[in-house]
Amino acid sequence: MSANLNRVHATFEGEAIEAETGASVAAALISSDRVAWRTTRDGAQRGLFCGIGVCFDCLVEIDGESGQRACMIPLQEGMRVCDNGTRASRTAVDADTEEAAQ
């Protein structure tokens, strides 16, 4: 069976990123020359560390869902990946708005 090595296209903070089919979100970020994509509470930059989903350093927000481990998740076509910190409160507000609308 021949490998299906199409590229998968997505965005990080609105900018285009891509990876081979099956590669992780982290791989796409690394391929886009990013080595860090998260800011800690004290203002430090973090990207990959343990690579296997144990350390939670690589967290991103994907399609509105915060706290996603970039190293573990295959990049899907059209994913909107964001910095995990910036939209957390917006995500929560979205949930409130949904709730109120019900």
Place this chain on the structure above:
Amino acid sequence: MTHTSDVLIIGAGIIGCATAYYAARSGLSVTVIERDLPASGTTSHCEGNILVSDKELGHELELTRYSLGLWQGELAEFGHLWEFERKGGIIVASRETSLASLERFSASQREYGIHSQRLDEAELRELEPHITGNALGAALYPEDSQVQPILAASHLLRLAREHGAQLVTHAPVTELLRDGDRVIGARTPKGDFHAAHTVNATGPWAGTIGELAGVNVPVMPRRGFVLVTEQLPPMVHHKVYAAEYVDNVGSGDAGLQASPVVEGTPAGTILIGSSRERVGFDSTISTEALGRIARNAVELFPFLSRVRMLRHYHGFRPFCPDHLPVIGHDPRAPGLWHAAGHEGAGIGLGPGTGKLLAQALAGETPDMSLDPFRPERFDDPAYLKAHE
């Protein structure tokens, strides 16, 4: 090995540490013996509440006022060490019946000087933008405060040691030493500790120390779970409870009781309680309790539905049958004092208990009478009958 001091304190939780602080500062020689490490009991398994909002008129309220005065007054210079925050508490009512109860309750509290401010829906939403859409109204208690309890106990102990107090860790008490009737100290695997005054500050285990002295100290554990979330930007700005919480605190029911208590912390995590159940010292995790706490919290703050819990813990509140602590000298075992049984208010009442006890230990008249908290009250049939 024998060690002698004026005061021997058994237990380095918030009560023991506060007592050590005040006793050492007043010039008494103090030794604290702890079976594990400081704050390893209930103190490290609670939320750090300093509340007036859940108190009714009575001795506990008096002690609360006194103790809060210390947190805010003479201990204020250390407040940054233990993240003291006068954040205020808000009791939220989402049903007409509980709103009416809340209004009655807060009105009566105002009569005995517990300040609260009625909030209508709009005012509530301004203070807590993420509160449930079902909220009808609330009461704001500006004096409700918060500390990080492990830091509070640990720093009070450190300050006590700077005033000469000694700490011996990993030293469980195996027996109390007697001279006739008198309790003159305690034996541990790390040696014998003699003192003119021995203080039982062992929280939910106070009854066991009482047994060693042959006296009834009916402190029982009441288990509570706390959920801890991921770090978030500030979403909850006060301690927020549902109006049902107040009824829970005073209830003697053995079954699981749960009602929401939600608050943010300086670290960014949100602490979520609360539950109460009488299961002895059982540490088996109750998914029922966890689920109820989560449901209650999400009802109060819908955004929490998508917020992740990273861990949970549970603690054993030490409670007495009449929901008042035991504080003071035990005439049934001279030389033995107790300072335990503060139920869910141990952190708030810690400094007050410590200072009053230190005063009594030094032979002074305490700022407040300790008579309502006398340990021997449970042996008095008249008292028991009056408090059925």
Place this chain on the structure above:
Amino acid sequence: MTALRATGQAPMFDVAVVGAGPAGLAAAGEAAASGARVVVIDSSEQPGGQFWRHRSEAAGVVDGGELHHGWRDYLELRRAFDAGIAAGTILYLPSTSVWMAQRDTANFTLRLVPAHGGGRSDTPTVHASALVLATGGYDRQLPVPGWQLPGVMAAGGIQAFGKQNGMLPGKRFVIAGTGPFLLSVAAGIAHQGGTVAAVLESSNLMGWLPRAHRAAGVPAKALEGVEYTAAMLKHRIAYRPRTVITEILGQDRVTGVRTARVRSDGTVVAGSEREIGGIDTVGLGWGFTPQMELPVQLGAGTRQDVDGSLVAIVDEDQRSTVSGLFIAGELTGVGGAALAVLEGRVAGRAAAFEATGPGAGAAVAPRATSAESRAIARQRSFANAMHLAHPVPAGWQQLLRDDTIVCRCEEVPAGALRESRESMAGEDLRTQKGQNRAGMGWCQGRVCGFAVSCMSGGADPLSNEVETSLAQSAKRPVAQPLPLGALADLD
């Protein structure tokens, strides 16, 4: 066994296996072959665990196993696994984590959460009569100044990234720490076109000499060793024993490292300091930490292994101290994939018998065969020799400055831990955690747990104090983050 229906009742299995790495695959296959109905829960998208992590099958990438050892063994285990799924004797739940395991008198209850996404599992709960835990391990870490810079990774993380994505996370690497695994990582990087400036090994390798016979007992390991040596020579990768990183350099990301030689007591040899520049990625690895929270949640007995890791106590049939609970792989002692497979087989068979009793193909409880027992013993002997030859360097704490981050999640510096220990009776991990938040972040102490245990408990990693702290660190009532909404929905 048909697909799960939404009956509102949690499905019940004979055997649940947590982990689909070498041990889990072996256990599941044996359990199914013994006639048990098996559920396998694993947090990855596809089987293989860490050791056999490979390119995405869902994307249609066929991994030829060039980066792997024992690939044929994997393929064989995988065939049996897939056959079990097709036959309906194995239900496979990938991308799923167990956040809580409970045992009551009747059976085990596993509470599940999706490994990523919105956080509500289609199958939030499963029950099983017997349970096999095979959750493996992850790189063990020691902090060093600068290790929080972007571009610093776990050595195993670099290898995992390469195996999973077919690309490297950087271009020019330094790999440091201790253990033969560093060579495996370096060889893999070179194979994928990266440059390894040096492999820094803290031990002096003399520790192998008294135990060389144990290495001889496992010829496959010797072959592996030869392979790595060949790769190192071919790619001219410098291998420096008795050398550690003393500081990782860079502003916004790694640019270089400072190194020094160390004596066997861990003290730095003055004048031996060097600098390696032009680096963009550093891989750090000090052995492995078994992922212990589920055994600990269930109350399984634990002990400290020769490498200092907290591991589960098991008998020759992989039976833990908890009735019906079997444990296999790294959880019983870090020892590699071949050992994990052997243990997994024994555990799977024993668990199936435990669940289904006599009549399901075996009259009496199956024991490990003498061949299996001997193989397990040889592998364990080798693993122990390796651990003893590659200890955590004694002086590692002295390299830490007061501002060196120890807990990455909560950014707690060494100075705070030292202060807790010196003036606030912070003599165990739990007390330290309560005072300075080390271990309170997302990873709940997985990465910093060993370091904090050593810093609270005293210098000797094999002391009772450190073991106590390791046990405290492994106590995680929530094994994976869980949205409160999912908890609220729990029956």
